[in-house]
Amino acid sequence: MKSTTKLFALTTAVLVSTASFASAQTLDRVKQRGTLSCGVNVGLAGFSAPDDKGNWTGFDVDYCRAIAAAVLGDATKVRFVPTTAKERFTALQSGEIDVLNRNTTWTLARDSSLGLSFVGTNYYDGQGLMVKTGLKVKSAKELDGATVCVQTGTTTELNLADYFRVNKLAYKPVVFEKADEILQAYQAGRCDVYTTDASGLYAQRLQMQKPDEHIVLPEIISKEPLGPSVRQGDSQWFTIVRWVHFALLNAEEAGITKGNVDKMLESTNPDVRRILGKEGEFGKGIGLANDWAFQIIKQVGNYGEIFDATVGAGSRINIARGQNNLWTKGGLQYAPPIR
């Protein structure tokens, strides 16, 4: 073989292997491995945080477990991969993780050029601003000339710039790579304002020395639809992760809970029977066992149960369901039917 031909063959091989990796069947790889590799936050109370024994809890963590329950029949078969805001997309692109569940905002650039596909919005959020009560500031409009602590690699950084520019307010950003560093800096008085997703602010306030001395201002300055994302190019995997989210919502809507799911197997309600795999062959279409949704609910719970236990009324963070309520209760959470 001439050396140019050799070079051509080599290049083609590399191209082919990259392409086949991108479209490789993630489902098969997860099944072969026997564990789901799930990208989560390094530590954000309510969403994803390890305790001192290395047990992970949180809203995003439960989404990882729900996917493992659906795909592997076992919610414990998850390897949690902590990622910072900056690292998270590379972890998915490189194949290190199968899915990213890390308080990540769905934007056009991420959903296209960055090589990700968002499966839906599992938490409707918006960006907030926190200040010390001692500053006596009541509105974001009073923040002209403020120093603002913000995390790099986030939508937060971009919205902050927009908001202050549009409202003709001057500000000085102090940029950090990790939320912990911001927490320290903000408490030490290195900045007047801490800005991030409102959910993040409530979670971080609990970690502060004196939570009562900080308020979240009334303005919500952006839309932050948070949700799971997968690599582009594997539509089967995309559909699976998307329907795990929909199954969690449909289960709540149908009143199926972790506690009653066994009893619900005897239900005559056709909707309940389809969700639990007692009627129809809906698992087959997405490459899973017919009891895929039963396993999610039995082992992890429904959407409302996850929300309550991790970030809602049953948790220390105590965030109201608000927009994250089901559409039947005035919220935005709406899932297409399993049928």
Ligand SMILES: N[C@@H](CCC(=O)N[C@@H](CS)C(=O)NCC(=O)O)C(=O)O
């Ligand atoms: N939703 C926004 C912000 C996500 C984000 O990274 N938020 C910060 C502040 S709450 C965080 O989770 N930091 C944890 C860390 O990296 O230590 C995005 O997708 O860019």
